[in-house]
Amino acid sequence: MAGTLQIMPIGGLGEVGRNMTLVSWGAEHVVVDCGVGFPRGSDRGGGIEQLLPDAEVVDRRPIAAVLLTHGHDDHIAALPHLIRSGAPIGRIVTLPFTAALVRAKIGEIEDLPLPPIVTVQPGQVVTTGAFGVEFVRVAHSIPDAAALILSTPVGRVVFSGDYKLDTTQDNPRRRADRKRLGAVGRDGVLALLGDSTNAPKSGRTGSEESTVQPIADVVADAPGRVILSSFASNVDRVDHAFRAADATRRQVTVLGRSMRRNVEIADRLDEMRLPARPTIPPRGLSGARPRGSLVVCTGSQAEQFSVLARAGRGEHPHLHVSGHDTVVFATRPVPGNEPAVEELQASLRARGARIVTHLDAPIHVSGHARADEVEELIDLLRPRFVIPVHGESDMQEAHARIAVARGGLGRSDVVLARNGDVIELTRDAATIVEHRTVRVIAADGDGRVIDEP
């Protein structure tokens, strides 16, 4: 057996977002996830809307496959940047919903040759060079979220992706497949690269199912029109809004390009049920009876050009907010976004709207595992080594403490790495052997690189 296994996180460590990892066995390479980050605080301004991982560090080496755990932008939206870096990509391998999002979002960019996409089902094993690839379902906040089981010549490496271990959701396709994860653990796992985002928080994260009734109640209690904003990718939360509309005999209007696109994809792939009553087209909104209307739209994070932000500024051609409206923010502000979200809520209140947020009713749950689930994943997989990823350094450290204190790993079996570290894995050692310089690259909303002044 020739070669060594090397894992280099290019983004996603010491930060939230920009998740991208290069895995190499000799001259064979795969990339796991390829996402953007979003600027916060002092990083904002100058037209910077995205932060990209440093694809140049791949150095145009041929990538046999890009493996995508799920379709959130912090896991897929830097693909154009990787393609433009000139590294030849053999194929993209992922589950159907993620594949459809990649085709829709990235396939529409002009002059960007999209590599072939191989769509697989959970449990299906595909081989790419020295690697075997299998996706196992986990619970998250988007359809088809998966952990990746990468079989290598020295053992299995598991990338948790963003996950919860929830098995209580009604829809079996949203439940984590603990049985398969346990079986993988019994077969032996060399290393786990696990999501650290909520590791500092004790207990377990609630199920998406727990938001169904609160959303139904908020919609039922609204005296006039309901405007519900969410992430376009959170198909389940949009589905809850559709069911609440059905229950209160409201007609739905879907506003916003990404929201309309994701609803169309989710319907086509049977990941959601459309409203029972005919929808109202955007131009019909002004004539609709408030008590019989529910609008689903983007903008819960006060994104500048979202439907809700434009409505707050009085600039949306069809959505005119007034005293008839209850505006529901069915997400929690991403850290750093709070001031912008509060400002948007104030502007909507100034137009007479009633505002409902996650502070008023339990209409939001996180998609990330808390400490008890982090421990449980380690118990299921029994990895020889744990490498905390996806998170700020305090989140990685909390994950490391759980692995040692509750997962029974030795301190030296947990690798606290930084972006650019090259981790060499053998059957009995995990060692940082090199550090490469990796940059944070500023880009505009279309992912075009903004050169430093």
Ligand SMILES: [Zn+2]
């Ligand atoms: Zn995610």
